[in-house]
Amino acid sequence: MKAAAYCRFSSDNQREESIDAQLRAIKEYAEKNNIEIVKVYADEAKSATTDDRPQFLQMVKDSEIGIFEAVIVHKLDRFARNRYDSAFYKRQLKKNGVIIISVLEQLDDSPESIILESVLEGMAEYYSKNLAREVMKGLKENAFNAKFNGGIPPLGYNIVEGEYHINNEEAEAIKLIFDLYAKGYGYRHIIDELNLKGYKTKNGNSFSKNSLYGILRNEKYTGKYIFNKGTKTNHRITKDDVIIIENAIPAIIDKDLFEKVQKKINERKIERGANTAKRTYLLSGLVYCGICGSKMVGCLSRGKYVTYRCNKKDRTKQCTNKDINKDSLEVFIVEELNKKIFDPEVAPILAKLLNEENQKLNKEKFEKIAALKKNYNKIESQIKNIVDAIAEGMYQPIMKEKMRELEDKKNEILYSLSEIEKKKETSFITPEIIMEIFNEDREIINSLNNPQKIKEVLKKYIKKIIVYPTEIKCEFYFWIGDDFRSLEVAASGVEPPTLRV
Ligand SMILES: [Zn+2]
Structure with a gap:
């Protein structure tokens, strides 16, 4: 075995063995036990209380490169100044595969030292520089124990001391949703049933199509615990970071029913796709009815007019708003965008607003x-x-x-x-930067040859289009790089005469 010798001497303590004496004892011990001393480290401190141990720290550092498997000291108190120190460095050395041998004592295995060492083990991250990874490890450990990792718990569950427990009343709503969907009912019908029975989402809101979809797709309800799924935007998370544990939490829905519902969702998707793929509604999802507030959706009106139509009009016959011609609305909005956002005179104003907001x-x-x-x-x-x-x-x-x-x-x-x-700091924004971004997007929007791409770009700038019986109001958004800002820079436009059908 190869070992290093470590000696320390404090000149203010007359009873201590000199460094020479310590080294002699160490060498004797090594010879007797067939150990080869490959390096000697010695610190001579003026006072026992000062932390002046360059050789000691060098020894700890050298332990990383594997030139010795043990450190021999004359007495354990040479090794470190106190128990805390001792446990800390012992752990460091242990990590590098190096043990400590004392010539005069058995290894320090007193109960206090063992407790202290285990505390230090548990505090690994305390000294780790890779903090984010350590935090992730903690979250993963939670996942392995099927513990809740924060956020809003899914409807149907309460979190008690970090664990999933079924909330019976909410679980009834979940069962109802799955049952009705499996029986072939649409979202509208299911929402009506839920409202009738007074069920609410976890946030206390009424159910929407989106919230139902999220529930119907959530595998947790079968007892499967999934961690790190659905964070697709974080590219640093690899497949290894996804943890799936079957039967880890109490199930509300059995697996057969869940599978049946998944199949049905996919079937409906394909049906719907076949009907709407023919035409791209550039503003879909962005247009709202000025009378009732519902979304206005793409529609083939009276068999020939292509329009955006109030979603509530057909479903409940409660809204009197008229349809709006698809092409006219789209052209009008693109023109507004050109006028109100892409105008070179707008860029300096936007730059000023953004910089002020940044500072804040x-x-x-x-x-x-x-x-x-x-x-x-x-x-x-x-x-x-x-x-x-x-x-x-x-x-x-x-x-x-x-x-x-x-x-x-x-x-x-x-x-x-x-x-x-x-959240990186945003640097100072100049009107030129803004114009550069605009030019790229403006070209895409005005090129008219890739509807999907145009749709994407429009979404970056448009928050909401509200169609009133006599006017159209548009709220624009504004993005720079990955940073999202909402600035309502333009509000209303006068209704063009050709817009109505
Ligand atoms: Zn309406």
Whole structure:
């Protein structure tokens, strides 16, 4: 076995063995036990209390490169200044496959040291630089235990101490939704039934087509626990990060019913696709009825007029708003966009607005980070107090629980910090930058040869189009790079005479 020798001498302590004496004892021991000393590290400190140990730190560093498998000291108190220190560096060395041998003592395996070491093991992330990964690990551990990872729990479940429990009343609503859909009822009918029975979503809202779709597609209801799914936008998450555990949480829907519903959803999708694929409604999803507030959807009116039509009109016959001609509305909106957004005179105004908003956001971000860091330091010092108390031999079982709690809090803060820091600072925006982005998008919109692409670009700029009986109102959005801003720079347009059918 290859080993390093470590000696330390404090000149203010007359009773200590000199470095030479320590080294002699170490060499003797090594010879007797067939150990080869490959390197000697020695620190001579002026005082025992100062942290002046360049050779010691060098030794710890060298342990990473594998030139020795053990460190031999004369006495364990040479190795470190206190128990905390000792446990910390012991762990570092252990990680590098290096053990500590004392010439005069058995290895320190007193109960306090073992507790302290295990506490330190549990605090691995405390010293880790890769904080985000550690946080992810924590979330994954939660996932492996089928524990709740934050956010709003799905309808049908309550979260009790991090675990999924069925909420009986909500579960009834879930069962009703699956049953009705499997029997062939449409979303409209299911929503009416739910409203009749007084069911609400988890947020206390009425059900919508989207919320029903989300429920019908949620595999959790069969007891399957899925973590990290549905975060497709985060490209750093690999397949390995997706955890699926069958029967991990209490099931509300049996697997057969769930499968039946999935099949039905897909069938309906194909049917619908066959009917609407022929024509691209450039503004679909963006047009709202000015009378009742419903969406206006693409429609072949009276067999020949292609229009946007109030969705409520057909379903309930309650709305009196007229259809609006598809092509006329689309042309009108593109013209408005050209006039109100892509105009070179608009760019400086937008740049000014954006820069003002940026400054405000940066300031808020800075303040938030400062507050989180302050809190973080507070928790760290609380942790240190506990570690110190343990080191002094004042271990209480409750400390472990407290430590866990503090660690959780700390992870939460680190997570919040990493989330905030992800939002990159936006640099100063000039009118030229804005015009460059505009020109690209304007070309796409005015080219008219790729409807899907045009639709995508229009979505970037249009928040909402409201069609009133006598006028059209359009609220525009505004994006720069990945940053999304909502600025209502243009409001209303006068109704062009050809628009009505
Ligand atoms: Zn309407």
